[in-house]
Amino acid sequence: MDLSIVVPLFNEEESLPELCDWIHRVCTKHFFSYEVILVDDGSNDNSWQVVQQLRQENQRIKGIKFQRNYGKSAALNEGFKAAQGDVVITMDADLQDSPDEIPELRSMIIEQGYDLVSGWKKVRFDNTLTKNIPSKFFNAVTRKVSGIHLHDFNCGLKVYRKKVVKSIEVYGEMHRYIPVLAKWAGFKKIGEKIVEHRARKYGVTKFGWERFVNGFLDILSITFVGKFSKRPMHFFGLWGTLFFIIGFIIALFLIVSKFIDADTFITNRPSFYLSLTAIIIGMQLFLAGFISELIARNAPGRNNYLIEEKTGFQEK
Known part of the structure; x- marks a missing residue:
């Protein structure tokens, strides 16, 4: 199988049909064999019913439903476990990530030999002070601590070689620092691609200010565990x-x-x-x-x- 597309979601019933149809059009156009793994992180709307309906219409769509809300990291970790494709792509379910980026991202893994490529939303539609300034600060701190020169560690649109996602464990709030986890696991070729950022079409953002505090604590944890877990x-x-x-x-x-x-x-x-x-x-x-x-x-x-x-x- 060429592609596994892992999509964590929480209360995204409106966007799922459009997203899955868009992914199908792109993959069919480029003759990719693919699977879409929709991981419902304990939604309290009709998201799971929509996933089941989409599964009936397209057998390439698979669903995982959490009994309660565990967070994006847990959803990605379960999606990675289930992924069977040679290349694994993650994207958010809110339509702010464009599936049109899939062919070029896949090419960077297959043809250019990257282990992981992270999207960079250079032009954003949610460029508010409360979101942009803290994000720039934590990206700068993460670059300094990890030595990985990415502009947007938190971008949900990423592509991985299959071996990468099978070699790491994502937990807590670590989804922001998957490139760091990959580096500590020994994957050195980590790249970046400018990707399109789209305005939110449905619903509201599911992340609050506390993600910045949790993110700072997690980067300290990753650094310590990565260096000293086997020799404290x-x-x-x-x-x-x-x-x-x-x-x-x-x-x-x-x-x-x-x-x-x-x-x-x-x-x-x-x-x-x-x-x-x-x-x-x-x-x-x-x-x-x-x-x-x-x-x-x-x-x-x-x-x-x-x-x-x-x-x-x-x-x-």
């Missing part, structure tokens, strides 16, 4: 040792000064409490690293590594 002691132990040494040096200085000036009360000096605090923090960090190391060594996935290719081995 390297992080906690380093900082724990550093704080402990600083506290110990200050304490040693205070003890020496006590011998020089016997009338000085160590506990009356602010540096005593600074030393004590640094030693306690250092011990806590070191203990946290030790416990994390024990957990990591006993985790079921402690020796699960992504292997790109093997040679000389017989298939079992």
